[in-house]
Amino acid sequence: MALAACAIATGCGGGSSKREPTERDAAVIAASVADVVYQCQAAAAGFIAGPDREALTRDVDRLVDLAGRVEHDARFRASARASGSTTLREQVAVAQRSLRADCSPQQAKRLDGAID
Secondary structure: OHHHHHHHHOOOOOOOOOEOOOHHHHHHHHHHHHHHHHHHHHHHOOOOOOOOHHHHHHHHHHHHHHHOOEOOOOOEOOOOOOOOOEOHHHHHHHHHHHHHOOOOHHHHHHHHOOOO
């Protein structure tokens, strides 16, 4: 009986309460990171005067939200046509690099604590 209670309450091994990313989660991660990279690179190249701050905030909000709900190291395909797989941790690192490159350091800092 104690074993059953342990399995129900905690997973008896410290398993995470976070879940695998769904297809929708993968699409949100891919779209958010792609937008961050686009915004930052377009501004750096001078194609636009500066990144869309509201869009960056929205994208980072989505990544932070997902980081609280899904496994950071669970592998997924960013799209049906993607040849390889990735993780939320890897994708957040891509977004952070773009944001830190004189794009939006404050948004990069928001992602610092999102992934353990």
